[in-house]
Amino acid sequence: MxxxxxxxxxxxxxxxxxxxxxxxxxxxxxxxxxxxxxLRLTMNTARTGAGPVTAKEFIVPYAGRIxxxxxxxxxxxxxxxxxxxxxxxxxxxxxxxSGTFESFTCDVRVVEGDLVKVVVxxxxxxxxxxxxxxxxxxxxxxxxxxxxxxxxxD
Amino acid sequence: xxxxxxxxxxxxLSFVIxxxxxxxxxxxxxxxxxxxxLKLAADTARSSGxxxxxxxFLVPYAGVVRMKFELKxxxxxxxxxxxxxxxxxxxxxxxxxxxxxxxxxxxRVVVGDVVQIxxxxxxxxxxxxxxxxxxxxxxxxxxxxxxxxxxxxxEPDPFASPEAPDAAAVDPLPSxxxxx
Numbered sequence: 001m002x003x004x005x006x007x008x009x010x011x012x013x014x015x016x017x018x019x020x021x022x023x024x025x026x027x028x029x030x031x032x033x034x035x036x037x038x039l040r041l042t043m044n045t046a047r048t049g050a051g052p053v054t055a056k057e058f059i060v061p062y063a064g065r066i067x068x069x070x071x072x073x074x075x076x077x078x079x080x081x082x083x084x085x086x087x088x089x090x091x092x093x094x095x096x097x098s099g100t101f102e103s104f105t106c107d108v109r110v111v112e113g114d115l116v117k118v119v120v121x122x123x124x125x126x127x128x129x130x131x132x133x134x135x136x137x138x139x140x141x142x143x144x145x146x147x148x149x150x151x152x153x154d
Numbered sequence: 155x156x157x158x159x160x161x162x163x164x165x166x167l168s169f170v171i172x173x174x175x176x177x178x179x180x181x182x183x184x185x186x187x188x189x190x191x192l193k194l195a196a197d198t199a200r201s202s203g204x205x206x207x208x209x210x211f212l213v214p215y216a217g218v219v220r221m222k223f224e225l226k227x228x229x230x231x232x233x234x235x236x237x238x239x240x241x242x243x244x245x246x247x248x249x250x251x252x253x254x255x256x257x258x259x260x261x262r263v264v265v266g267d268v269v270q271i272x273x274x275x276x277x278x279x280x281x282x283x284x285x286x287x288x289x290x291x292x293x294x295x296x297x298x299x300x301x302x303x304x305x306x307x308x309e310p311d312p313f314a315s316p317e318a319p320d321a322a323a324v325d326p327l328p329s330x331x332x333x334x
Contacts, residue, residue: 030183030215032266063214063266088240089268111240112216112265145214147184149292152268153210154196 029147033064035107036141043118046134048075050122052084056136063112067139070094070118071101073132081131084119087111101134182301186217186294188260194292203282205236205274209290213239216265220293223247223271224254226286231276233285238270239263254288 047055060066074081077099085092085106092106110116120133200208213219221244227233229252237244237259244259263269271290275283 028181030265088264089266109212109266109268111267114266147214147296149194149214149294150212151194151196151210152212153207154198 030145031062032145033140035067041138043136048132049120050130052119052121055120056118068106070136073101076129079123079129082121083133086117183299184215185299188218188220189295196290199288201284201286203275209271211269223290226254231283236272239267
């Protein structure tokens, strides 16, 4: 028998033990998003619509909660303009009648890989008026997931 | 070369290679499977005439969870509970009994899903009877994800036109045996 074979087999066994240990240490419970003031995504272009119109879209990497800051104004001062932040599991509404941009902050819950939409809307009655949204900024931190569920409403 | 040194060198090299490979494939995440292990409970009795959201749960991973809850009505009208996730819903849960009845349903969920239970009574003229939900509970186990997809049951569309019989699948342009 080759003298190398026992050494090779011993090395394989030892390596297996070491690797198994390493894998057990690296196993984790995944990632989650929590609201923060760390800017991650920026969409500054002003978009106008009535009807409503999807003005911005972005994707988030994990489930959790994110903070969305946006500016909304009405193109016809005195008429209502809405900026909606819509995820698969949450909705936040920002409303103004101001003709100059107003800042809003929304914390919304998202699922993993969520496609979050920012929708702008004006008024259709008594006459069509437009809303404008700009400076949509997305903030979050990535943390280790708790691995637990949660009761949100009892 | 010293056999001990050879052994350690080989083991170290193998470890580095194995660990690198494991970094790509070792952890495919977690998933939920329906079980009888209680994880979340919202026991408070909630009632409503018009359909109203009364219970909400956040689940940590994708998979299937088991929902259990109790529902009652006023003894004459139908009370209905709706249980839904972002990608699935349970069959309607209904009762006309004035004592709590137990319902169970397995529900598919995505990561970070919000599972909701809504309840309502039955419209009777201008008013609604009242439905009551209590003891809404979520059961699941957390396991390692398979890392692969799953084919769900491929049910035939009941509204589809009847498929042509297999005989019609015969090649409409059979070979001419090489003749032109």
